[in-house]
Amino acid sequence: GGVDISLAIKVGVQYSLWGGSVINLGTKKHKEKYFDKIDNLEYPGCFAMTELHHGSNVQALQTTATFDPVTDEFIIDTPNDGAIKWWIGNAALHGKFATVFARLILPLQGKGGEPADMGIHAFIVPIRDLETHAVLPGIEINDCGHKIGLNGVDNGALRFRSVRIPRDNLLNRFGDVARDGKYTSSLPTINRRFAATLGELVGGRVGLAYSSVGVLKVAVTIAVRYALLRQQFGPPKEPEISVLDYQSHQHKLMPMLASAYAFHFARAYLVDMYSEMKKTNDEDVTADVHVLSSGLKSYITSYTAKSISICRESCGGHGYAAVNRFGGLRNDHDIFQTFEGDNTVLLQQVAGDLLKQYQQKFKGGTLSVTWNYLRDSMGTYLSQPNPVTARWEGEDHLRDPKFQLDAFRYRTSRLLHSVAARLQKHMKTLGGFGAWNRCLNHLLTLAESHIESVILARFIEAVKRYSFCAVT
Ligand SMILES: Cc1cc2nc3c(=O)[nH]c(=O)nc-3n(C[C@H](O)[C@H](O)[C@H](O)COP(=O)(O)OP(=O)(O)OC[C@H]3O[C@@H](n4cnc5c(N)ncnc54)[C@H](O)[C@@H]3O)c2cc1C
Structure with a gap:
């Protein structure tokens, strides 16, 4: 990412989104069939969740996957223009498969013989011929057009017209359909299955928080080095001074430098927690990682986006020369605030979790690892006067x-x-x-x-x- 953010995102789409969805939402049969070929890039793929009309509100997606018990297949359909899969990385040029998020429909199994909507599930859909790379029948692919940045990533739009896939292509870790059309799941409700499905996709957010810190380091390093070399004004009849000696300049750059260090350690903690989650599957750790990754992704990417502009400005006119990289960094990084979960939406998940823990605390429940401090704080701080005003003022x-x-x-x-x-x-x-x-x-x-x-x-x-x- 420090060299070319498009490359980092291409790799992220291939391994974390496409590969991650197959491994984390699928079962043994999927791992056996796809893992090696995803790993060695024989199977380049996409992660097709977002639609033209729905991005953040994933539960409202409209693409359907209807089970056909006669042929033992699912039929993938885009029911209207708003349901066209949009912004899908690797779709416009390179992808041969897509993990498509769609509503699973079981004919005749709803009330009064209506079709039953089992909620959002993920399906592997081949989109291009493995040999010729031609787009497969029933599938329409278009490029989403020139973007503000990240133009090394081929974002595309996908429309499906009665595309048939084998029943095995349902990524069935959290819900499965048997040969006779019977649905089974270890999780009792659509909401629980949905939460479990999305919960498995936190790796992308961990990755974005991680690489956003890398981008911040690059921008701050360029700006701090330049600030030391660039000389402007100075005391009368004396040599000019380095712009970093101006208090205003220090106030712009030093908090960013300190934050880059602080974020570095926070992201290392996040990665440790994420690996612990992967190793143990512990429920508390999983809940923690979900909220921590949402919060850190959101906080760090917003901070980096603002900082790149301040770094550009700190380098004056030379900061505007494309060769000095701020334009590229700013444009390529800007979307980090939106994809893998819009920052404002993700922060609400953090707030929601804090409130849940707060309620549980008053019901005598326990607090999960990251929130542990609230046990002390709610008991102690709230009964005390404000620690900022009530204590000493010494340095x-x-x-x-x-x-x-x-x-x-x-x-x-x-x-x-x-x-x-x-x-x-x-x-x-x-x-x-x-x-x-x-x-x-x-x-x-x-x-x-x-x-x-x-x-x-x-x-x-x-x-x-x-x-x-x-x-x-
Ligand atoms: C370059 C690029 C690559 C992408 N790659 C992929 C990909 O490979 N696969 C994929 O599936 N998707 C991809 N996406 C889509 C991306 O994940 C979505 O754009 C993102 O989830 C946001 O959804 P949205 O665009 O519908 O925004 P919206 O949800 O419509 O948000 C619009 C605005 O409304 C605000 N808002 C929305 N809901 C709330 C709320 N509840 N409270 C307060 N404010 C709210 C948001 O903060 C935002 O400012 C990509 C997008 C881009 C631009």
């Missing part, structure tokens, strides 16, 4: 990492407590959806505040670890 105290972390956590606790009370109040008149919307900015601030405290905690821990190494 030692203000610079003490423990105090700083306390202050961050106190802020989250207050936000959590106050938004819970507001939601409860508005719920009575506005209902759940209306109350949530009335408090939306409050909820987003809560989510960001929580993520900042997680990042700070990881940073303090790393500083302690490395200063200990330096001393010993």
Whole structure:
């Protein structure tokens, strides 16, 4: 990603999205058939979830996969223009397969013999001939056109007209259809299956948070180096000074440099948690990784997007020369804020989880690993006066990492407590959806505040670890 973000995204689509969906949503038979050929690029593929009319609201997707018990196949259809799969990476040029997210329809199995809609499932659909690379019958593929950035990625639109695929192509880890058309699942409801399906796709968000930190490092390095070399003005009759010696310049660049370090450690923590989740399948760790990856992806990519512009501006006119990379970095990275989950939507998942934990806490439940601090904070901080105003103002105290972390956590606790009370109040008149919307900015601030405290905690821990190494 530090060299060419399009390349990172192409690789991400192939291995994390296409490969990840087959491995994580499929079962042994899929792994045996596809893994090696995905791995060695013999089977380039796509991840076809988003439609023209629905991106964030995945549960509202309209593509259908109807089971045909006579031929033992699924029939994939795009029922209207709004259901055309859109923005699909690797579709316009290279993909030979697509994991298509569609509503599973079982004829005659609904109430009164109506078709039963079993919700969103994932299917492997071949889209191009393995030998000739020609687009297969019933499939229409178009390029989504020139983009603001990432033009090394071939995003395409896919339409399906009665495309038949074998029953085996259903990625059946969370729900299966037998030869006689009977549906089985270890999970009892459509919502639980949907959550489990999306939960398996967190790897993409982990990857984006990770590479966004890489982009931030590149931009900040260019800007800091330039700021040291570039000289402008100075005291009368003396040599000009480096622009980094201006207080304003330090205020622009140094927080970004510090954040790049802090994010570096936070992302390492996220990757560790992700590998633990993959190894153990522990439910608590999985829930944690889901929320942590949403929060960090969202927070870091928004921060990096804003920072690239500040870095460009910090290099003056030379920052605008394409050769100095800020334009490319900014345009290629900008979409990190939207794909793999829009940042505003993801932050709401963080807020939702905090509220859930808050409720459980009051019902005597336990808190999951990342949220553990809330156990102390809700018990302790809320009963205490504000730690920022009530304690000393000495430099030692203000610079003490423990105090700083306390202050961050106190802020989250207050936000959590106050938004819970507001939601409860508005719920009575506005209902759940209306109350949530009335408090939306409050909820987003809560989510960001929580993520900042997680990042700070990881940073303090790393500083302690490395200063200990330096001393010993
Ligand atoms: C270059 C590129 C590559 C992509 N690659 C793929 C791919 O390979 N496969 C794939 O399936 N998809 C892909 N996508 C699609 C991408 O995942 C979606 O664009 C993304 O999920 C956002 O959905 P949307 O575009 O429908 O935005 P919308 O959901 O329509 O969002 C529009 C605006 O509304 C706001 N909004 C929406 N819902 C809420 C809410 N509940 N509360 C508050 N605000 C809200 C959002 O914050 C946003 O600002 C790609 C997109 C691009 C541009």
